[in-house]
Amino acid sequence: MEKNRKAVVYQIYPLSFKDTNHDGIGDLNGITSELDYLRDLGIDVIWLSPVYQSPMDDNGYDISDYYQINPMFGSKADLMVLLTTAHQKGLKVIMDLVLNHTSDEHVWFKEALKGKDNPYYDYYIWSEKPSDITSVFSGSAWQFVPHLNEYYFHLFSVKQPDLNWQNPRLRQEIYQMINHWLDLGFDGFRLDVIDLIGKDVHQKQLADGPYLETYLEELYETCFKGKEVFTVGEMPGISLKRANEITTTQKALDMVFQFDHIALDEVQGQGKWVLKKLDLIALKQTLNHTQQLFKHQGWASLFWSNHDQPRAVSRYGNPKEPYRKDSAKMLFTLLFGMKGTPYIYQGEEFGMTGIQLPIEDYRDIETKNIYQELKTKGWPEADIMNSIYAKGRDNSRTPMQWNDSAYGGFSTVTPWLKVNPNHIWINRDLDSKDPNGILSYLKTLLKLRKQYDVFTDGDFHLLEDQNPNLFIYERTTPKERVLVVCNWTSANIENPIKVDNLDILLTNASEHNTLKPYYATIFYEKRD
Template identity: 50%
Template sequence: MSERTTERKWWQQAVVYQIYPRSFQDSNGDGIGDIPGIISRLDYLRELGIDAIWLSPVYRSPQDDNGYDISDYQDIDPMFGSLADMEELIAEAKKRGIRIIMDLVLNHTSDEHRWFQEAKKSKDNPYHDYYVWRDGVEGELPNDMEAAFGGPAWEWVPELKQYYFHQFSVKQPDLNWENEKVRREIYDMILWWMDKGVGGFRLDVIDQIAKEPDQRITANGPRLHEFIQEMSRETFQKGDLITVGEAWGADPERAKLYSNPDGSEFSMVFQFEHIGLDQQEGKSKWDLAPLRLVDLKKALAKWQEELHGCGWNSLFWNNHDLPRIVSRWGNDKEYRVQSAKMLAMILHGMQGTPYIYQGEELGMTNVRFPDISHYRDIETLHLYEERVEAGYDEADVMTSIYAKSRDNARTPMQWDGSANAGFTAGEPWIEVNENYRQINAETEMADPDSVFRFYQKLIALRKEYPVIVDGKFTLLFPEDEQIFAYTRSSKDSQLLVLANFSGKEASCSLPEMWAEGQVLACNYEKENSAGEGEWKRGHLRPYEAVMVLCQK
């Protein structure tokens, strides 16, 4: 390799794997995944080739929102194990070259957190101002703001004659970041985890910490970047960490602040512009609409182009809040393997740090439980109740749930064809997807042409070819309704990613140079193993995708 890589940050070449601990691997038969279970699967992740694990919250929690309601930031919830287990996970992962990224929820705590328990005792309590309160009269809300999970964003506390503010569940009171003591407590906690050896942090809904509820401002409040820069100075900049902010309200200009190469805020940002493209304009994610490929290409290209050289993006299709991508935008039936690989190639060929959500590397699919009683997600259950009460047709409500429920991502990891997919010897907290006998890690690791092996190859290519990390992005065929194609260009190399984003044959016109290029990956592997194929003449089979390298 002749291209310079000396100034690159380690996380710019890294691939991150997200684990939702409750659903990954159960070690003790209680039906809930745990930290010892994760430790037992580290060799699987090493074989995949990932560099870091983003761990969804394992802190002590009442589990009202599956761990995103934290009652103690410096302890592990017994359902997941102990603090000693967590220390062992950090150490065992490090032996395998894998860093642990903790999920930090700093916008709110659980109402069972010691701070809030104290805050409720009196207005004079030292912890009272750790949260956001407003005087009032019972039944007369401070304003009409609604919580993300439904209902008002204000909850009455009769003994104080005050309302507290909560952007999410009523059991998740918002922290008051205007209070310097709150910020200091948070920074000390972060430094404590850094001393434990964690490799980074993912900051949950971080763009909402600077809220001003009287002005109805939740995201992107006026002091947001001031708070983040202070936190970075006091904590992150004291170590070689990967930090990523979840920012639903980010645009490219804000993202340049979040991911400024000077390290003043975060390493990178999670932005979600592409995630809302399959819903009706101006409505919620549950109001479904077909994806227009032209819109998807435009959104992704914008972020590739505008952050190049001045920011850093996170690349993802899936996470614990999103449906399975092969069911969402691929074809999870007759073309499951091809479309899963196609989607992987499009994402992993771009600039940014790719994130793989557990089971994505297997092509795991959405689940269709027979009725609402099988679902566990608080958001899904609220949606069902609200819409049925409002007179929506139940079948239509379930169609939305099948498409967008967060439980699609939370069914247990499918390890093998044994009972409960090898996830647990007990009764799983949520049912396993019934297709686990066909789709599981054991089967895929034995198949050289599996989705797993394809992800493994893409991860290795990112480490081998600097153009994938550094190259400038150029979108091709922007108005084509089937073809998703782009190039990445650097001083020494040019890379082409060419994909048919549809279940029908497609065609396009390619420069002749690509026919002479080196085929790095293709998803019709057996037919294209020698680099042959109709793609050279611009003809693509359903969901066909190829990655080609040309040296300048």
């Protein structure tokens, strides 16, 4: 992990990145064609969302064959060309691995359905009587199989049966598959909902279950030990404290994705669709807590958005002109000045925004299911759609906006999901020509992170902790100090910090005593 401390990760959602064979679906060759762009941006690691064989019920997170590539993305040979070319350009590639569940079309599950005497039956979780556990994608987490007179457990889609990690034979099959990809030269993995593999469903212990650390240790010993592997575990169901403990004690994970800061615009305990206004003071407290926990041990992941989370500039910034660019720069500055590994989600680097579609145009299974569930509960149509506009996963899955052509340069034909109409004025090519564009600013920010050790090693001190409008902090080592000042609002605000004698590493402003809307600056001071 030490070698990766200055790394920057870029997530690619292959369905929506770039289509080169003109079928409306992104493909592996499209990713390969843009590797120079990614390298020039300043990233080090590509995180590839799943491209395995899949019926695509959950856009590839329902894997039917861990060893094969979905033909819609290309071939295994195309994947190896991508990997080889990335390595030639100094980039690493990590695969997205879904180990909590498979597709119901996986051969293991097809065999399991043949009966209790089949050895694959115990690869999944069964019960004669369902509990009251509900699926993340709405409804019961149990699905009845009439000919077995039993229910199988699926925490996500009904087509995503959960694997029974308590079966040692299953675990060995998983480890064999992981070693296959490592032997091919892949540099690591993002491990989807990995906090669930240690669960005990019958005791209703799901996230951070009783066997989690045992299995992580076994995973390390069997697959990662003695190898230079980059790993990040998605753990939405654990606390910050546990995230720190796990990345400190478990060698299988370099860092985790933990979601405390992401859940602050939801009414606590009521799920992601019941919204509230984000309280900046609460965000400051949460991120400060993260930084203090990871001060001496463990490592943090720095992210605003991904394939499951809405676009950052729409969620936290201001997508309206003239504020979009400055708010995007402010969000990058605020987060990437902290200790941890920065994650950029495709299109975030030039300020792509969310989208508002009629319900029939959404493709995400979670969105379609929750629409029906909330209608059944009697929610007004407008309230349902407002929640979907804010939090629906298709916000971040619309095709990449490369240029202002008919389909945003993503494809020459109608894409699988509608392109955001604003691609005419929000696109990569347009932003890259703007000396004050988001891309130019982000490139500088990423260079600074690598140039100055204070961003990697410095202690974190939150300032103005009760200020409801400004996010200000400093990072310090015995030799250096940086001061990060951000205005979270669309108002002009007086700067409470004296900055006249400080050098400026990066700014989106010309005046520093009165802070313009979405102001962001990194000040620098060398210490003797």
